[in-house]
Amino acid sequence: MSATYAHLTAAHRDLLARSETLARDILAPIARRGEPGKVNRELVAALSAHGLVPEVLEAGREVPALTLCLVREGLARYSTQAETAFALQGLGAHPILIAGRSEVVDVWIPRVASGEAVAGFALTEPDAGSDVAALGLAAEPDGGRFRLSGEKVFISNAPDADIYTVFARTSAGAGARGITAFAVPRDSPGLSGESIPFIADHPIGRLRFDGVPVPADHVLGEVDHGFGVAMRTLDLFRPSVGACAVGMAQAALDAAVAHAAERQAFGKPLSALQGVSHQLADVATRVQASRLLVHSAAGAHDAGITPNTEAAAMAKLFATETAMLAIDVAIQVHGARALERGHLLEHLYRDVRGTRIYEGASEVQREIIARQLFRRAGRGS
Ligand SMILES: Cc1cc2nc3c(=O)[nH]c(=O)nc-3n(C[C@H](O)[C@H](O)[C@H](O)COP(=O)(O)OP(=O)(O)OC[C@H]3O[C@@H](n4cnc5c(N)ncnc54)[C@H](O)[C@@H]3O)c2cc1C
Numbered sequence: 208m209s210a211t212y213a214h215l216t217a218a219h220r221d222l223l224a225r226s227e228t229l230a231r232d233i234l235a236p237i238a239r240r241g242e243p244g245k246v247n248r249e250l251v252a253a254l255s256a257h258g259l260v261p262e263v264l265e266a267g268r269e270v271p272a273l274t275l276c277l278v279r280e281g282l283a284r285y286s287t288q289a290e291t292a293f294a295l296q297g298l299g300a301h302p303i304l305i306a307g308r309s310e311v312v313d314v315w316i317p318r319v320a321s322g323e324a325v326a327g328f329a330l331t332e333p334d335a336g337s338d339v340a341a342l343g344l345a346a347e348p349d350g351g352r353f354r355l356s357g358e359k360v361f362i363s364n365a366p367d368a369d370i371y372t373v374f375a376r377t378s379a380g381a382g383a384r385g386i387t388a389f390a391v392p393r394d395s396p397g398l399s400g401e402s403i404p405f406i407a408d409h410p411i412g413r414l415r416f417d418g419v420p421v422p423a424d425h426v427l428g429e430v431d432h433g434f435g436v437a438m439r440t441l442d443l444f445r446p447s448v449g450a451c452a453v454g455m456a457q458a459a460l461d462a463a464v465a466h467a468a469e470r471q472a473f474g475k476p477l478s479a480l481q482g483v484s485h486q487l488a489d490v491a492t493r494v495q496a497s498r499l500l501v502h503s504a505a506g507a508h509d510a511g512i513t514p515n516t517e518a519a520a521m522a523k524l525f526a527t528e529t530a531m532l533a534i535d536v537a538i539q540v541h542g543a544r545a546l547e548r549g550h551l552l553e554h555l556y557r558d559v560r561g562t563r564i565y566e567g568a569s570e571v572q573r574e575i576i577a578r579q580l581f582r583r584a585g586r587g588s
Pocket residue numbers: 327328329330331335336337338360361362363364409411561562564565566567568570571574
């Protein structure tokens with residue numbers, strides 16, 4: 208056993224190895240058959256058929272954070288598209304799982320877990336990204352239901368998802384205290400959208416709500432308490448974004464080590480040049496530190512140490528910044544060949560960029576960590 212995963216149980220190591228094997232041998236070929244920027248339903252179905260989505264999504268049970276992280280790391284190492292499809296099923300369905308009425312949970316969680324339905328998480332708006340509390344998509348009471356009007360943008364899996372968790376404004380001028388979460392099926396009247404062409408092979412789009420009727424029993428949690436539902440979801444998912452980054456960084460490092468050992472320059476392999484090998488040593492150290500931060504934040508969540516906001520922020524910040532560096536160094540070690548369309552590193556370079564922005568940009572993670580630092584010192588608000 209390598210020391211890399213010595214802190215994990217045998218069951219967790221097996222899960223990671225199974226995720227890697229599935230990604231490499233079964234899911235990557237299915238991912239390659241998909242249309243870039245569109246939901247690949249064959250891939251979503253395969254993730255469920257091989258048990259990975261049911262591993263994390265089951266009605267009546269909290270999502271196990273470390274399991275989520277290990278599957279994301281294993282998938283990202285061999286297929287970022289499979290990793291994205293897996294993660295989005297969890298992200299879109301999690302608010303329903305933790306805050307949905309039983310009627311909604313019983314319909315949608317089994318369908319998402321089985322891969323029959325695709326889920327989406329709709330928080331961001333054209334005028335509210337990092338500043339989530341500024342969101343303005345209106346939800347107005349209308350008899351025994353609500354009507355949603357406004358726009359969401361950069362929503363992964365939109366407009367193809369079958370069920371969206373939508374965060375909407377129910378109390379004007381109340382900031383974070385006036386937001387409500389809703390489960391909104393795609394076939395709701397007045398809901399439309401389109402894909403956004405994107406840097407990565409990531410299905411993402413815009414959603415328009417034109418007086419979309421949503422029954423009152425589709426409210427997730429309590430009216431005006433949706434911000435907490437969003438934050439509980441992000442506290443769980445941020446370390447797992449870090450795990451996805453660790454998988455990508457490890458793939459880049461593996462490629463760089465193989466290439467440096469093989470490629471001859473000046474009569475010897477690149478690995479014999481200390482300027483190359485020491486860069487790889489630094490990357491390897493940072494990747495392992497990222498992994499440990501991710502597993503520690505996830506472990507805290509599973510141990511019921513919540514909110515784990517600060518640990519989650521540290522894990523996401525460090526792992527995503529490290530992955531960006533790891534992929535950049537790997538490209539440098541490869542030279543021009545890594546920039547050819549279709550090269551693994553060209554693909555990773557495009558895929559990794561979003562991880563430093565979504566679910567809170569790196570600067571937002573630093574804000575979260577800094578606020579905790581000063582609060583603990585009795586100097587914060
Ligand atoms: C690949 C991808 C997938 C996504 N999927 C989803 C999804 O499924 N659902 C969803 O709701 N959204 C999704 N998003 C949107 C994402 O959550 C937002 O892009 C993100 O919250 C940032 O918002 P913004 O792009 O509007 O940037 P802005 O909020 O305009 O911020 C721009 C920049 O300003 C800086 N900044 C912002 N706040 C601070 C601060 N407090 N201190 C210092 N600097 C700051 C940061 O550098 C930031 O990148 C996705 C985005 C990407 C890239």
